Every structure is written in structure tokens, then in C-alpha cells.
Amino acid sequence: MASLLGKAKNFVAEKLGDVAKPEAEVLDVDLKDVSRECISYHAKVSVTNPYSVSIPICKLSYSFKSTGREIASGTMPDPGSLNGNETTVLDVLLEVPHNVLATLVKDIGADWDIDYELELRLTMDLPVIGEFTIPLNKKGAVKLPTLSDLFT
Known part of the structure; x- marks a missing residue:
């Protein structure tokens, strides 16, 4: 009986391994806004749904780091759904308090950007498979605006 159950598990695992799964990619991270409370960055994430049905996104969690230190983190609960057979672009707002940016002066002063x-x-919650997580990672630099950029 155990042998039959083991064969059934292997069969199901093999079949599910061949099923197409959603794919995601971070398209861009850019400066969005500067306010009294924080500096806001905007990340665009492209997610492709290979299924003909809509898929609910359970949550999107993020960690935003600079010079090896985490400067912002959070979770977007229930960011919506992915339409069937479409690519959806999600907007992720990253808010960094000003007091954290003060610790990044060396990085900013060197080239007027934030690495x-x-x-x-x-x-997301996939039919039959259950909860499925796509890990994404992107490294880059965000150029900071100069005074002339703010007044043009």
C-alpha cells in the first residue's frame, strides 16, 4: 500500500512540475515623490498569468536595501488579481523616511544617486497547486534630482 501511495505522489509531483506557472519581473524603480515625511520610490513589477482564469494575489512583500542596509520594508496585502492570459503591471510604493536617508550620505555624495x-x-493562490511565491530581486541605482531639475 505504501508503494502505491508513493507512486501516486511521484506521479502528481511530476505532472504539477510541468504545469506553466506565472512569471514576474521588476521593470523599473524610480523616484516618485519627496514629502516632509519621506521619499517615495515607485517600483513597476510585470506579472504574466499563463492561465485563462484570473488569479488572486494574496500579498506582495518587499525589502528595499541600500549599501547593504534595509531602508524600507513592508507588505501589500491583497494587491488585486491577475487577469487570465495577460500581463499585469503592479505598482509598488516604497516609502523611505528622511532620517534613514541621512545615513546614506557617503553613497549619495559620491555619485548623486542611491544604489x-x-x-x-x-x-498568489494557484488552482490545484495552492499558495505559490515568486521571489524577485533587482539591483540598480536611482539618480537623485538636482536643484535645477526641481525648478524646470
Whole structure:
């Protein structure tokens, strides 16, 4: 009986391994806004749904790092759904308090940008498979505006 159950598990695992799964990619991270409370960055995440049915996104969690330190983190509960057979672009707002940016003066002063690493975990509920998480990682630099950029 155990042998039969083991064969059944292997069969199901093999078949599910061949099933197409959603794919995601971080398209861009850019400066969005500067306010009294924080500096806001905007990340665009492209997610492709290979199924003909809509898939609910359970949550999107992120960690935004600069010079090896985490400067912002959070979770977007229930960011919506992915339409069937379509690519959906999700907008992720990353808010960094001003007091954290003060610790990045060396990095900013060297080249007037912020080198970053963005780690995202996109969790969705797939039919039959259950909860499925796509880990994403993007490294880059966000150029900071100069005074002339602000007044033009």
C-alpha cells in the first residue's frame, strides 16, 4: 500500500512540475515623490498569468536595501488579481523616511544617486497547486534630482 501511495505522489509531483506557472519581473524603480515625511520610490513589477482564469494575489512583500542596509520594508496585502492570459503591471510604493536617508550620505555624495537592491516576494493562490511565491530581486541605482531639475 505504501508503494502505491508513493507512486501516486511521484506521479502528481511530476505532472504539477510541468504545469506553466506565472512569471514576474521588476521593470523599473524610480523616484516618485519627496514629502516632509519621506521619499517615495515607485517600483513597476510585470506579472504574466499563463492561465485563462484570473488569479488572486494574496500579498506582495518587499525589502528595499541600500549599501547593504534595509531602508524600507513592508507588505501589500491583497494587491488585486491577475487577469487570465495577460500581463499585469503592479505598482509598488516604497516609502523611505528622511532620517534613514541621512545615513546614506557617503553613497549619495559620491555619485548623486542611491544604489539599491529590491527584494520582492509575490504570493498568489494557484488552482490545484495552492499558495505559490515568486521571489524577485533587482539591483540598480536611482539618480537623485538636482536643484535645477526641481525648478524646470
